[in-house]
Amino acid sequence: MTDVALGGAMPNGEELDRLIQLIASERDKQAFALLYKHFAPRLKAFLLRQGLAASVAEELAQETMLSVWRKASYFDPQRAGAATWIFTIARNLRIDHLRRDRSVSTPDPESEDTVDDGETGEAFVLRAEREERLRTAMKSLSPEQAAIVRLSFFNDKPHSEIASELGLPLGTVKSRVRLALGKLRTLLEGQL
Amino acid sequence: MSIQHHPSDETLLRYAAGRLPVAPGLVVATHLSGCVECRARVATFEAMGGSLLEQVTPEPMEPEALARLLAQIDAPAPPPRAPAPRKPLPTLPGGILLPRALRHCEMGRWRWLGPGVRASSLTIAQDPSARLTLLRVGPGRKLPEHGHTGLEFTQILSGSFSDGFGRYRPGDLSEMDSEIDHQPIVDPEGECICLTAMEGEMRIGGMFGRLLTSFARI
Ligand SMILES: [Zn+2]
Numbered sequence: 001m002t003d004v005a006l007g008g009a010m011p012n013g014e015e016l017d018r019l020i021q022l023i024a025s026e027r028d029k030q031a032f033a034l035l036y037k038h039f040a041p042r043l044k045a046f047l048l049r050q051g052l053a054a055s056v057a058e059e060l061a062q063e064t065m066l067s068v069w070r071k072a073s074y075f076d077p078q079r080a081g082a083a084t085w086i087f088t089i090a091r092n093l094r095i096d097h098l099r100r101d102r103s104v105s106t107p108d109p110e111s112e113d114t115v116d117d118g119e120t121g122e123a124f125v126l127r128a129e130r131e132e133r134l135r136t137a138m139k140s141l142s143p144e145q146a147a148i149v150r151l152s153f154f155n156d157k158p159h160s161e162i163a164s165e166l167g168l169p170l171g172t173v174k175s176r177v178r179l180a181l182g183k184l185r186t187l188l189e190g191q192l
Numbered sequence: 193m194s195i196q197h198h199p200s201d202e203t204l205l206r207y208a209a210g211r212l213p214v215a216p217g218l219v220v221a222t223h224l225s226g227c228v229e230c231r232a233r234v235a236t237f238e239a240m241g242g243s244l245l246e247q248v249t250p251e252p253m254e255p256e257a258l259a260r261l262l263a264q265i266d267a268p269a270p271p272p273r274a275p276a277p278r279k280p281l282p283t284l285p286g287g288i289l290l291p292r293a294l295r296h297c298e299m300g301r302w303r304w305l306g307p308g309v310r311a312s313s314l315t316i317a318q319d320p321s322a323r324l325t326l327l328r329v330g331p332g333r334k335l336p337e338h339g340h341t342g343l344e345f346t347q348i349l350s351g352s353f354s355d356g357f358g359r360y361r362p363g364d365l366s367e368m369d370s371e372i373d374h375q376p377i378v379d380p381e382g383e384c385i386c387l388t389a390m391e392g393e394m395r396i397g398g399m400f401g402r403l404l405t406s407f408a409r410i
Contacts, residue, residue, distance in 0.1 A: 040258070042251075046244070092210070099318040
């Protein structure tokens with residue numbers, strides 16, 4: 001097992017996974033602090049990038065890390081890496097926050113299992129394989145296509161925002177998005 | 193039976209990114225619960241979210257943020273919320289259950305919308321503005337034209353319908369752009385029950401469109 005680097009170099013994926021496992025098994029606060037230093041500022045930046053105000057981004061980054069502490073035992077590195085798992089927690093909290101904003105609040109203890117995973121019989125692609133394929137595929141997209149995919153991820157009105165960010169007419173964007181995602185699909189499936 | 197019609201990649205990406213509005217999101221969640229292929233695709237897009245999170249340029253947190261959080265995790269965790277009483281899922285005509293993905297929705301009464309067409313609106317406590325509708329359409333009948341701009345998502349729960357793009361059976365999801373002219377007609381074998389939501393502005397369509405529009409506003 002790799003020792004977790006204290007400070008200095010950025011921890012790699014396996015080290016981050018290990019930190020979450022230490023939190024789960026040992027309630028290890030030092031591991032939590034390391035994980036926090038890595039992810040909290042990234043979560044804040046990510047949430048800002050998604051259009052939230054700085055104070056809200058900060059608060060949701062905190063809530064996400066608190067959830068990481070509380071739910072660490074549910075983390076399964078075979079299914080998703082640390083960054084992906086933490087991303088999904090932040091995503092769900094952001095959705096809850098946006099609903100809260102509409103002044104209606106009904107706590108939904110099951111909000112995170114909207115999808116029944118139905119493990120049985122799942123053609124289970126190992127996480128490492130999925131992430132590796134995705135990395136290779138993203139590198140094979142043209143810079144413009146990679147930008148389109150990224151912007152589709154961040155923006156609420158992806159078409160108009162992509163249009164203004166890339167200086168393309170709105171009509172063109174729709175087909176470019178479809179082309180970029182089609183290419184990504186071909187690349188992901190081509191590696192099977 | 194294998195699923196023939198799936199949400200587009202763009203829709204699955206937006207779902208994974210948490211950017212699909214509530215009602216279309218629930219139609220997609222219903223599809224996902226029965227579709228291994230789309231679940232794998234969503235998992236890939238979630239991994240994309242993870243890698244974007246890794247790549248973003250960090251934004252410093254407030255100086256005391258970590259200390260405050262460490263103090264908070266020392267405090268006793270709030271008592272777990274009492275689990276909401278488990279209501280049995282409503283049964284739909286024909287004996288199928290309302291999909292589990294919709295368990296937090298309140299199902300309205302079936303209302304007459306036109307000859308052979310009934311609808312029940314599903315309300316979502318967390319988001320009353322969301323418009324999600326169950327349609328129950330008799331054999332050989334046309335599905336109501338919604339009259340809207342944007343995307344329309346329809347998941348088949350029972351029975352089947354056909355349009356210019358093929359035949360849709362239980363488990364299939366039809367995703368249609370309003371620019372595309374298509375008229376789904378329920379197959380002659382029996383009634384079709386489907387779950388439908390749309391994104392974008394409503395506009396007045398034909399008679400059914402008007403009916404459905406006024407219905408959805410109630
Ligand atoms: Zn599917």
